[in-house]
Amino acid sequence: MTFSKLIGQDPLRRTLNRLLKYDRLSHAVLIAGPPGSGKQAWGQALAMTILCTDSASGEACIKCPSCRQFASNNHPEYFVLEPDGAKLKIDQIRSIRNRFHLAGGKKVCLIKQAEVMTAEASSSLLKILEEPPEGLYFILLSEQPRQLFETILSRCQRYYLHPLKQEDIKDLLISNQAMNREKASILARLSRGIPGRAYELAEDETFDRRREEAESLAISLMSGDESAYHLLEKALSLAEREDLSSFLELLCYAFRDGLVMNYCRDDRLLIDPGRPSLHERGLEMPSLEAAICLINHTSYELAATNVNRRLLLEKMLIMMQRRFN
Numbered sequence: 001m002t003f004s005k006l007i008g009q010d011p012l013r014r015t016l017n018r019l020l021k022y023d024r025l026s027h028a029v030l031i032a033g034p035p036g037s038g039k040q041a042w043g044q045a046l047a048m049t050i051l052c053t054d055s056a057s058g059e060a061c062i063k064c065p066s067c068r069q070f071a072s073n074n075h076p077e078y079f080v081l082e083p084d085g086a087k088l089k090i091d092q093i094r095s096i097r098n099r100f101h102l103a104g105g106k107k108v109c110l111i112k113q114a115e116v117m118t119a120e121a122s123s124s125l126l127k128i129l130e131e132p133p134e135g136l137y138f139i140l141l142s143e144q145p146r147q148l149f150e151t152i153l154s155r156c157q158r159y160y161l162h163p164l165k166q167e168d169i170k171d172l173l174i175s176n177q178a179m180n181r182e183k184a185s186i187l188a189r190l191s192r193g194i195p196g197r198a199y200e201l202a203e204d205e206t207f208d209r210r211r212e213e214a215e216s217l218a219i220s221l222m223s224g225d226e227s228a229y230h231l232l233e234k235a236l237s238l239a240e241r242e243d244l245s246s247f248l249e250l251l252c253y254a255f256r257d258g259l260v261m262n263y264c265r266d267d268r269l270l271i272d273p274g275r276p277s278l279h280e281r282g283l284e285m286p287s288l289e290a291a292i293c294l295i296n297h298t299s300y301e302l303a304a305t306n307v308n309r310r311l312l313l314e315k316m317l318i319m320m321q322r323r324f325n
């Protein structure tokens with residue numbers, strides 16, 4: 001995969017092309033971004049280009065012996081380090097020296113989840129970065145770059161992957177997943193610009209059912225006339241869901257679409273424009289805003305605290321019902 005085949009991140013592509021073309025790339029590069037944002041694809045494209053023997057344009061040629069070896073996952077001068085268990089350990093960093101002790105030619109070591117290096121491993125890497133062997137490049141990938149030693153960060157050229165445009169993610173889903181435009185459009189909106197998240201949703205066979213259940217719950221809550229018995233039963237069944245966090249997100253989007261339509265009447269801004277309009281029910285903005293706040297608060301409490309899920313969900317549903325009653 002070359003830079004030109006990767007979607008989005010145009011400023012990063014231009015910068016790397018320029019640095020490689022004029023041989024200004026640092027021997028240590030950090031690529032940071034949330035899970036699923038494409039760090040590995042960018043790291044691999046960078047490694048392939050560094051090792052390419054005909055990359056005068058700043059792009060890998062994909063034809064030279066090095067590019068062909070790289071594409072077949074069989075490049076002797078490319079080495080990937082990933083955590084051994086939960087950590088990257090000092091012996092793994094030391095193994096780089098042993099592996100790349102021979103002089104001459106370019107060599108690339110890609111380190112995944114660099115933030116989980118132990119303090120000893122970080123010190124060992126720092127020693128290598130302070131006096132880097134000729135031709136050896138490090139590409140560090142990280143979701144949490146702030147957890148890296150400042151002394152390591154300061155020796156890296158640092159790049160951050162930004163969320164992709166919805167249209168780009170939609171096109172990816174249509175071309176790579178053979179998905180229809182309507183579903184690709186919904187998943188692109190739910191992906192928050194992260195391609196890995198869009199692929200995860202695309203492969204989730206329970207997604208369509210979950211989306212319908214969330215919409216059905218939103219409709220019944222908006223009716224404002226659910227009995228207390230049914231509300232408590234619903235809270236129990238929600239508490240037992242393994243996909244509760246994703247379900248609450250979809251529930252939140254159902255109310256969010258209602259809010260958007262009340263506010264600006266522009267269905268291009270809806271997460272799910274093809275759905276029967278929850279928003280034509282004439283609900284008031286404060287009730288919709290309150291429902292969204294309640295769901296966000298509940299999601300936060302569920303993720304950050306060790307609360308009783310059932311009690312928390314009962315409270316959320318009862319308070320929402322009161323707002324719509």
Ligand SMILES: [Zn+2]
Nearest residue numbers: 052061064067
């Ligand atoms: Zn090449």
